[in-house]
Amino acid sequence: xxxxxxxxxxxxxxxxxxxxxxxxxxxxxxxxxxxxxxxxxxxxxxxxxxxxxxxxxxxxxxxxxxxxxxxxxxxxxxxxxxxxxxxxxxxxxxxxxxxxxxxxxxxxxxxxxxxxxxxxxxxxxxxxxxxxxxxxxxxxxxxxxxxxxxxxxxxxxxxxxxxxxxxxxxxxxxxxxxxxxxxxxxxxxxxxxxxxxxxxxxxxxxxxxxxxxxxxxxxxxxxxxxxxxxxxxxxxxxxxxxxxxxxxxxxxxxxxxxxxxxxxxxxxxxxxxxxxxxxxxxxxxxxxxxxxxxxxxxxxxxxxxxxxxxxxxxxxxxxxxxxxxxxxxxxxxxxxxxxxxxxxxxxxxxxxxxxxxxxxxxxxxxxxxxxxxxxxxxxxxxxxxxxxxxxxxxxxxxxxxxxxxxxxxxxxxxxxxxxxxxxxxxxxxxxxxxxxxxxxxxxxxxxxxxxxxxxxxxxxxxxxxxxxxxxxxxxxxxxxxxxxxxxxxxxxxxxxxxxxxxxxxxxxxxxxxxxxx
Numbered sequence: 001x002x003x004x005x006x007x008x009x010x011x012x013x014x015x016x017x018x019x020x021x022x023x024x025x026x027x028x029x030x031x032x033x034x035x036x037x038x039x040x041x042x043x044x045x046x047x048x049x050x051x052x053x054x055x056x057x058x059x060x061x062x063x064x065x066x067x068x069x070x071x072x073x074x075x076x077x078x079x080x081x082x083x084x085x086x087x088x089x090x091x092x093x094x095x096x097x098x099x100x101x102x103x104x105x106x107x108x109x110x111x112x113x114x115x116x117x118x119x120x121x122x123x124x125x126x127x128x129x130x131x132x133x134x135x136x137x138x139x140x141x142x143x144x145x146x147x148x149x150x151x152x153x154x155x156x157x158x159x160x161x162x163x164x165x166x167x168x169x170x171x172x173x174x175x176x177x178x179x180x181x182x183x184x185x186x187x188x189x190x191x192x193x194x195x196x197x198x199x200x201x202x203x204x205x206x207x208x209x210x211x212x213x214x215x216x217x218x219x220x221x222x223x224x225x226x227x228x229x230x231x232x233x234x235x236x237x238x239x240x241x242x243x244x245x246x247x248x249x250x251x252x253x254x255x256x257x258x259x260x261x262x263x264x265x266x267x268x269x270x271x272x273x274x275x276x277x278x279x280x281x282x283x284x285x286x287x288x289x290x291x292x293x294x295x296x297x298x299x300x301x302x303x304x305x306x307x308x309x310x311x312x313x314x315x316x317x318x319x320x321x322x323x324x325x326x327x328x329x330x331x332x333x334x335x336x337x338x339x340x341x342x343x344x345x346x347x348x349x350x351x352x353x354x355x356x357x358x359x360x361x362x363x364x365x366x367x368x369x370x371x372x373x374x375x376x377x378x379x380x381x382x383x384x385x386x387x388x389x390x391x392x393x394x395x396x397x398x399x400x401x402x403x404x405x406x407x408x409x410x411x412x413x414x415x416x417x418x419x420x421x422x423x424x425x426x427x428x429x430x431x432x433x434x435x436x437x438x439x440x441x442x443x444x445x446x447x448x449x450x451x452x453x454x455x456x457x458x459x460x461x462x463x464x465x466x467x468x469x470x471x472x473x474x475x476x477x478x479x480x481x482x483x484x485x486x487x488x489x490x491x492x493x494x495x496x497x498x499x500x501x502x503x504x505x506x507x508x509x510x511x512x513x514x515x516x517x
Contacts, residue, residue, distance in 0.1 A: 005338035010357045013397050016372030017360045023230035047211045049129050051197045057137030058193045062144025070152035073267035074275045080282050087289040088142045089501040091458035093202025094494045095135045097482050098293045132209045138289040144189035151185035188409040198240050201461050212236040213365040233368045244356050300491030318496050321473040328395045329453035336403030344411035358404050361397035366461030369394050391466040399455050403448040410444025454501050
């Protein structure tokens with residue numbers, strides 16, 4: 001049953017890929033040769049370099065912050081947890097636009113830089129691989145933080161205690177016990193980060209950094225060359241699938257079970273000096289990943305309020321965004337569960353193929369997914385053209401891997417003996433699912449729902465192409481107003497994305513809160 005449902009989900013997720021593959025077949029050998037000899041080497045180098053740099057940045061910030069929050073007791077720990085998650089609410093194109101504004105000579109950071117260094121050191125330039133990597137790392141490290149923190153909070157500590165009894169130092173316990181146990185969560189988090197980098201359109205377009213996604217968009221919007229765009233998209237898919245295959249091989253045949261019984265333990269208290277160092281590090285992360293962007297949005301929103309620029313149309317954009325995000329998050333969660341369950345139980349080549357193919361929609365740029373869905377709708381279900389259903393379908397395919405990765409990471413910590421005990425006691429497969437499996441992985445499911453909701457709330461290119469006539473969302477308005485340098489109108493929409501995700505984040509953090517706060 002799970003295999004057939006997983007197959008159906010994969011077929012739905014493969015709709016844009018099939019469209020891209022069909023269009024790429026129309027490209028002649030001469031055009032392929034021209035791409036390989038001119039554009040592809042630069043695009044490949046830029047994209048891979050960016051992915052590596054962002055993965056390193058997210059690993060350092062995400063794992064270190066998760067470890068401090070989950071393993072140390074210090075003043076403001078609960079607040080620190082919230083602050084580490086809030087950067088997920090800010091879209092990458094908003095990050096890029098804010099920091100390019102802040103680093104201008106008359107911007108907040110630009111003035112501070114000139115005050116400290118005068119003319120001896122030029123202002124930092126974000127229009128290169130390091131600038132884009134910094135922006136994407138600040139925007140994406142929370143994925144790693146969320147998954148690693150959850151794994152740390154609800155993992156068994158018996159192995160740590162055994163290592164300490166054998167004389168291991170805290171550093172040795174971390175590197176030899178904790179880090180290997182956290183490998184599934186870290187791998188899942190970094191997989192989400194890298195897939196975000198490979199498919200990001202907002203930041204690379206704002207900073208004019210040539211990657212596959214920006215080149216594809218320019219081919220489509222500037223030259224209207226959909227065949228070349230499809231060819232570049234196919235290479236991007238192959239690149240992403242190669243990365244996923246390497247990531248799966250890296251942690252294949254390894255299981256990390258947390259055990260059925262877990263004891264709540266007191267967190268290790270931090271001394272005054274340690275609390276200073278903890279908040280120095282976490283404070284730097286918070287300052288650049290959330291505090292400065294939030295202050296910028298508040299300042300420009302206040303100017304919009306003073307100018308009476310927030311009207312009924314603005315609140316209509318808010319309602320549209322919330323409605324679409326909630327629908328997509330719920331449907332994506334339901335569709336991802338069969339895929340995650342099938343792979344967790346079977347661990348066959350076919351189940352692995354289902355996981356990989358379900359992730360294809362995430363690595364395709366939003367415009368390509370939109371065009372694939374548009375072609376499918378016009379050919380097979382024409383009445384859906386121009387409706388909200390077409391947009392929802394595209395967004396589900398776009399963010400399905402978020403739900404699959406998060407649920408699969410939780411399922412890998414489910415001890416098989418728990419399910420087997422339920423079967424021995426006479427539970428049916430469906431009863432076992434609802435009474436045993438889902439309660440155990442509910443935290444991973446909540447995280448998956450939140451991640452999909454937040455990313456849908458921030459999604460731009462597919463919404464631009466598929467939204468019904470007159471159906472504008474917050475990201476659409478941000479893009480339009482920011483491109484025209486109307487900051488008083490862009491800032492309120494960006495701020496509402498942050499405010500709109502707060503109730504959802506509160507629900508998730510409450511559900512996953514540890515017993516000892």
